[in-house]
Amino acid sequence: MERMVLDFGRMYQERNEALQEVARAHHDALLRLSRAAEYRDDDTGVHIVRIGYLAWALALRLGQRRPYAALLRKAAPMHDIGKIGVPDGVLKKPGSFTPEERAVMNQHPAIGAEILGRSRIPLFQLAAEVALSHHERWDGTGYPSRLAGEAIPLSGRIVAVVDFFDALTMxxxxxxxxxxARAIEMLRAERGAAFDPRVVDCFLDNIADMIELRDSVTRNRLDFEDLTQDVPLRIVPRDAH
Known part of the structure; x- marks a missing residue:
């Protein structure tokens, strides 16, 4: 009987290790797909890594617990994975979109959620939530679902702010x-319109640390493999639970 119990315990451990390896491989594949989408708009790919760390730090400053913030750090870089399905003629177009082009562009959150969804793994559920909600607006005029206020998941509200600021400054x-300075002005102007006022205020209250964190990721040449661990950076988020 003791031998059977030991064998069962070993089998259970091996099963869990195999499931974890599958999840890691799935995460790696989706991050690589996210980078492929990002390369079409940013030839360094570092934007998605910065988004992960900025979302992590902002979540902690907002009082979220460390496990949630760590999960968001890994999920946030997949926010624009749906751009893989947007034609270059739309994605890279300078200036304004025609109504038809805007309709095509506005499909990428749903495409991303479809790529990431249909999983019981919490990481991919959160990534799908971020992909689907990060273009919703606080005032209800965003897309794809025209959600308003706190009906927008917190993950989407956080990623919307850090993505806006980082994208403007690259x-x-x-x-x-x-x-x-100009990006800060533009972010402040959208407080309460595009973005959750509490999330904007928290980001701006910690703007020096956020800029240093952004620059540290770039300076240290962090890659998406680093998103799975707490890489020692100079900025240590405060008020973490």
Whole structure:
């Protein structure tokens, strides 16, 4: 009987290890797909890594617990994975979209959620939630579902803010980077319209640390493999639970 119990315990451990390995492989494959989508708009791919760390730090500053923040750090970089299904003629177009082009562009959250969804693994459930909700607006005029206020998942509200700021302060194929000061002004102008006022206020209250964290990720050349661990950076999030 003792031998049977030991064999059962070993089999259970091996099963869990195999499931964890499958989840790691799935996560790696989806991150690589996210990077492929990002390369079409950013030839360094570092934007998605910064989004992971900025979302992590902002979640902690908002009082979220460490396990949630760590999960968001890994999920947030997949927010725009749906862009893999958007034609270059739309994705890279300078200037305004036609109504038809806007309709095509607005499909990418649903495409991303479809790629990431249909999983019982919490990481991919959160990633699908982020992909689907990060273009919703606080005032209810966003897409794809026109959610408003706290009906928008917190994960989407956090990623929307950090994505907006980081994207503005980097060069794009269709425009040069804005200065940090200009990006702060633009973010503040959207407080209560596009973005949750509490999330914006928390980000701006910690703006020096957020900028240093962003620059640390770039300076240390962190890659998406680093998102699975707490890489020692100079900025240590405060008020973490």
């Amino acid at each position: 060069d794009r194929c269709y425009r040069p980077a804005f200065s940090d």
